[in-house]
Amino acid sequence: MPVNVWGYLREYEAEREEILAAVSDVLGSGKLILGPHVAAFEEEFAAYCGAKYGVGCDNGTNAVMLALLACGLAPGDEVVTVSNTAVPTVSAIASAGGAPRFVDIDPATYLMDTDRLEAAVTPRTRAVVAVHLFGQCVDMEAVRAVADRHGLAVIEDCAQSHGATQRGKVAGSLSDAAAFSFYPTKILGTYGDGGMVLTGREDVAAKLKKLRFYGMEKTYYALEQGYNSRLDEIHAAILRGKLKHLPDYIARRQALAARYDAALADTALTLPRTAAGNTHAYYLYVVRHPRRDAVMAGLKERGVNVNISYPWPIHTMTGYAHLGYKEGDLPHTEQAAKEIFSLPMYPSLADAEQDTAIAALRETLAALGDA
Missing domain, CATH: 3.40.640.10 (Type I PLP-dependent aspartate aminotransferase-like (Major domain))
Structure with a gap:
């Protein structure tokens, strides 16, 4: 599955x-x-x-x-x-x-x-x-x-x-x-x-x-x-x-994030950073890699589905061309859109499933020479 x-x-x-x-x-x-x-x-x-x-x-x-x-x-x-x-x-x-x-955007926190x-x-x-x-x-x-x-x-x-x-x-x-x-x-x-x-x-x-x-x-x-x-x-x-369950939902998301942090700390991925003064509720666990599309393809081959939030900055969309922005106007936003992706993250994600995602990610990075 x-x-x-x-x-x-x-x-x-x-x-x-x-x-x-x-x-x-x-x-x-x-x-x-x-x-x-x-x-x-x-x-x-x-x-x-x-x-x-x-x-x-x-x-x-x-x-x-x-x-x-x-x-x-x-x-x-x-x-x-x-x-x-x-x-x-x-x-x-x-x-x-x-x-x-x-x-x-701040390139560290997005x-x-x-x-x-x-x-x-x-x-x-x-x-x-x-x-x-x-x-x-x-x-x-x-x-x-x-x-x-x-x-x-x-x-x-x-x-x-x-x-x-x-x-x-x-x-x-x-x-x-x-x-x-x-x-x-x-x-x-x-x-x-x-x-x-x-x-x-x-x-x-x-x-x-x-x-x-x-x-x-x-x-x-x-x-x-x-x-x-x-x-x-x-x-x-x-x-x-x-x-009534919201504190438990958030606690589970934070626990999953901590497991990702520990398991991926030694990889070439840029992991999420929590800004000073914040507690992170981890709606998404967003990582970054310069060869994002190749990493995602490797994960898909190994049965792990991930997501990009968001692949197209709004100022580059034709629906908002009338605002007068062009590519290059927001360089950190544009670069992040080419490199970020989200790993599986929801409260009922099982530890075993997360372990499968982590193993697939490490295998993919190794295959790309980025372990």
Whole structure:
């Protein structure tokens, strides 16, 4: 049997009774949309992250978009972020009417190089989207310092960082608003799409609740332009149960990462680096090699499936050519995209399967003369 980069079936079997009981509770309640489970999950997840308010929405992309709009983004306003991210980050900025601007990454962590942030700010800049990539946080003190000097809103994209911490604070509590995805592959994932925005600001929370529901509050009267972007009651019920397991999910990911660290320390791979002040939740275990494609081919021959996050920097995609960037503008981002890949990483990955992946990786590197 192949070793896959991700899978959910074992986790589902282990939690099956709890999950199906949650679904049954919703279906028997008579309340399918914005019911008690959504309200409870908003409160419980916000409390877990150390935020005051949580507003559930339909997916992580719209969570970023709604967070920007709730923080006052207007059409044409610039938003600084990174090109080394999933397309949804930048798609959300564009959907909110913003104009994305990119800064390069720190080649050691693959996170935003905050030393380059201020140079990207112009008189049109209104916000920064800090992407907490692969399971750890951008240096938010540095981001906040630049934002405060220029009067910018700060949004955390936490789609890959559930439960990660920085200087003792949990991702999602370090900004004006923080966007989460609960897509199935995430550290905290449901069995479909789901998202949430966290904030400590009452005005932003109130705005978010209108924006996700057609611009309405309690009646069918639109107070402003809004959207259909609600978290489903069934997914909220499932996520409430899975939230109780989140510390265990993260602990298992960290244990798997420690096993990779020990087993691969003497290889030619560049292993993940945790930035100072961070705890890493290991949504992904990202390694680097200058002959990445050859390594991946060798692993595939040996029955180990891996992944690249992300093979094409967004500023090089034709869909974003109108932004005016060209290859060479973000050299660290572009070089990383040619060399990084992710090893199997999910809580129900068995030690024996991980050992198989490690052995295959070492065999492949030896065959390439890079042992």
